[in-house]
């Protein structure tokens with residue numbers, strides 16, 4: 001069955017030669033073996049929320065795991081789910097079992113395999129991206145072999161398989177480190193951007209999760225914090241005092257209290273295009289100052305929306321954009337009805353100047369030449385890729401350029 005593919009934001013559209021929705025792992029294996037024999041390409045897809053062309057294939061087959069979804073089992077604080085499970089369904093399934101994922105990103109529409117394949121992240125100094133919650137991966141490699149990868153099996157492949165861009169194989173199941181469920185309290189308020197930057201370290205260190213949106217047109221920030229509802233966070237007390245000192249008329253709005261999977265993700269109805277780079281945290285103040293200067297000087301008339309700042313803990317996953325360093329992320333969002341390329345390319349040059357690494361699933365213009373020096377385990381990942389997919393079943397022209405393969 002052939003059908004056109006359009007991603008969430010609408011900027012990536014193509015018609016693949018084939019489309020498949022396998023219902024068993026054996027069917028996934030058959031698809032891989034057939035593609036290998038015929039020398040064609042397979043691209044696994046999740047919910048199509050990425051806007052970089054990771055899933056694009058014009059002459060190959062898109063493989064959706066929508067029909068391989070649901071929580072399979074949970075033992076203590078480890079849960080295994082089918083790769084096609086959407087984050088929302090995963091959250092509900094874990095909640096029923098008394099469990100929760102430690103942290104989440106801004107929405108819950110993605111599949112767990114798609115989200116972890118690009119290092120999707122939320123915010124919080126104490127939390128890595130979602131791929132750091134992956135402790136086991138089951139995948140069908142480019143030769144049709146079914147591999148279990150975990151601390152007990154093929155452990156040497158784990159740092160590559162936890163974030164793999166869909167180039168090591170079709171992931172069929174993922175095992176995640178999860179927590180007993182609890183509730184979070186979400187708060188939000190507006191503050192001048194200068195105040196926000198002056199108090200950023202305190203806000204980040206005393207709240208479980210903290211991020212802010214900067215609105216270039218008003219030069220104001222919207223600060224958002226989340227803390228466990230069963231604890232009085234230092235950050236909440238500190239915030240109340242500081243906010244009143246800064247502006248006695250300011251109002252800290254308590255938005256909601258609820259389980260993590262319903263409180264962290266938000267609804268996003270307005271479609272947008274996005275570039276996001278992961279900046280070493282120590283370079284953030286200078287990088288953000290330059291981003292702000294350039295937007296106010298060059299782009300304020302055309303930038304219709306906002307800039308999001310979050311944090312991610314360092315990790316040891318080979319292609320992770322937080323590999324080996326505490327990271328502060330800067331994301332520029334632009335309504336899909338407006339041009340984005342000049343603006344994003346200008347921002348990319350600033351991010352790169354400060355050692356930024358791009359979000360794999362969002363707009364960027366880097367290829368292997370620029371990426372390799374940014375990721376110390378780049379060559380190790382490529383060696384694993386060649387081993388698991390020697391014939392390039394998962395390699396499209398875009399991915400070959402991205403990864404530096406001929």
Ligand SMILES: Cc1cc2nc3c(=O)[nH]c(=O)nc-3n(C[C@H](O)[C@H](O)[C@H](O)COP(=O)(O)OP(=O)(O)OC[C@H]3O[C@@H](n4cnc5c(N)ncnc54)[C@H](O)[C@@H]3O)c2cc1C
Pocket residue numbers: 008009043044045046047048049050051054055065083084104105106107109110111112113114115116117118119120121122165166167169170171172268359360361362
């Ligand atoms: C509205 C919106 C909000 C977002 N919020 C955040 C956020 O808060 N934080 C953040 O970091 N990012 C965010 N993103 C980016 C998004 O999380 C990533 O692009 C994510 O990868 C999309 O997941 P998906 O399920 O749509 O996968 P797709 O975009 O369909 O695919 C992404 C990658 O996963 C691979 N893949 C999918 N399934 C499999 C499988 N079974 N086996 C192997 N590989 C597979 C694909 O090949 C591809 O390389 C957001 C995007 C949008 C549009």
